[in-house]
Amino acid sequence: MTTSTASAALGGSTRCPDCTDGLGRPRELRPGSFRERVHRKREVALAWRIGVFAVGLLCVALGVALAVLPGPLTIPPVLLGLWVWSTEFEWARRIFTSFSRKARDAWEHARAHPASSLAVTGGGLAAAGVAFWAVGHFQLVDQATTALGL
Numbered sequence: 001m002t003t004s005t006a007s008a009a010l011g012g013s014t015r016c017p018d019c020t021d022g023l024g025r026p027r028e029l030r031p032g033s034f035r036e037r038v039h040r041k042r043e044v045a046l047a048w049r050i051g052v053f054a055v056g057l058l059c060v061a062l063g064v065a066l067a068v069l070p071g072p073l074t075i076p077p078v079l080l081g082l083w084v085w086s087t088e089f090e091w092a093r094r095i096f097t098s099f100s101r102k103a104r105d106a107w108e109h110a111r112a113h114p115a116s117s118l119a120v121t122g123g124g125l126a127a128a129g130v131a132f133w134a135v136g137h138f139q140l141v142d143q144a145t146t147a148l149g150l
Contacts, residue, residue: 069124
């Protein structure tokens with residue numbers, strides 16, 4: 001099997017059946033699809049996969065950063081990041097399916113208990129607002145840098 005035949009058979013940026021570009025095996029390609037056209041050239045396919053990975057990583061990182069706030073605020077960006085990844089990576093599609101099922105369960109729980117969900121989310125946002133106000137009002141960043149000698 002030649003390199004181009006192996007790449008075409010696997011539907012992505014691979015050189016042989018046992019090799020990948022480090023990002024995992026790409027998902028199956030439908031003939032005539034946008035992804036199939038992108039994956040025709042190895043360099044374009046690799047750049048596309050890296051771009052998809054970077055966008056997904058930014059969304060997941062945003063979701064993790066929002067995890068400090070109570071409530072379901074962390075779920076949408078993580079789901080978006082997993083969805084972006086799942087368009088290109090088979091491993092992400094499996095995770096996305098499981099995660100979206102759990103997110104639906106969490107959403108149903110929030111809909112079944114609207115008062116407590118609203119109280120927790122609203123209270124968390126209020127606490128975050130107070131924390132941001134306190135940092136600015138009491139100049140805590142300036143005091144910390146002075147205390148650390150920076």
